[in-house]
Amino acid sequence: MRLTVTLDNLYKRLAATLAVSGIGLGLGWTVVSNFIVRGVEDRRWSYPREWLIAVVERFPNSARVNFRLANVEIADVAQHGMFDAQAESHAEQAVNLSPWDYQPRSLLAMAQELNGKQEEAENSLRAAVKLAPNHAKLNWAFANLLVRREKLSESFRPFRIAVGSNADLLPPAIETIWRSSDGSLDALKSFAGDDTEAMLAVAKFLTGQNLFAEAGAVLNSIDKQAKAHSPKSPELIVALMRAGQFDLARATWVELMTTIRPDVQAPGALIWDGGFEMDEVEGLNQFNWAIHPDKFARIAIDRGVARTGRGSLKVVFSGLDTTTLNDQVQQTMVLKPGASYYLECYAKAKDLITPEGPRVAIIGQSGLIAASSPAPAGSSDWQRLTVSFVAPANRVVTLAIVRTPRFSYDDPTSGTIWFDDFTLVER
16 A cells, blocks of 8 residues: 655645654653663763752653652661651652552662651551562561561561572571660561571571570470481571580580481490491581591592491501691580590501501690501501590580601601491490
């Protein structure tokens, strides 16, 4: 289909020219307007407040322009400490122009609270949350406003939603609730509910407050299976150890390990996995064997050699002079202060060439407490090594396999030695 227009006189030509020019100017202005509005909206650029006011006067019906001006006016409060009441009207205009967008309502709530209108601010944030019910930052702001409004119990739900979207908010949420409730454990429990991660975070927080009995009570109330498989459990054990609560830390650790591996070992054993039967549980090595090979020796669990069971600890020396073992193999133990103990284990050597063999040692906070005789050089079947000692007052000792050169230099150590069947009993 073709449309033909005949411009056969001057008036028609002028009318056509004006029409085309008007359309072109209109399209051009639309492009320019969109460019200006988009430029104002772009947070990467900052503009003087006076310039934004002029833009608002030119585009009074732009939600984005009103929003940006209100944002700048509210930000000025932090810099100058003076609040411009126009910020509220500009934010309200943005809400009216974009009623289904949560951001203008959130900004309006900020302006209203700065203007001393806390009830209106709460209503604006409620409306914003309805538009974006799972938004972490928005729910966080709403929960904190409710706290400031002394509606603590009502703040728990938006706190939970915020934490559910951003786990990093859990510790500050707990601290906020604690401060706002004047240190109420019931408030923390009510917030945490039956959520395992929240309850573990509460226990860790209480540990930081030196409320260890309360932390233990919270721990005992958590389902064992959920606790055993939570990534926060190792963090809590480390926090208890740093606080010097080794009894509670080890009891919690043993509970986790026996829940994960219920048929491997009796939980009352003083040495964990003395026969090297268990596979490592990732993240839970605080009271298990810690094995760190280095240049002097390759160290690993050997499933092909064992005195009893299915495994032993294998140490293959590298043949270097002045071989030293300090913390390459160790386990932390918690004992009764002042009690006497007897440790026994077995060692088997193959082609072990050394000025002096490795020993089994008990090390306390102040250094060596006791050590076995050195394992014999050469090749041998399983031989017993023993250590008798008294636990120090601070109760925490380290069981380690050590080799300390007698002098600043001694001959190379090479060959292989296995260790198995560690047991510790109180005398």
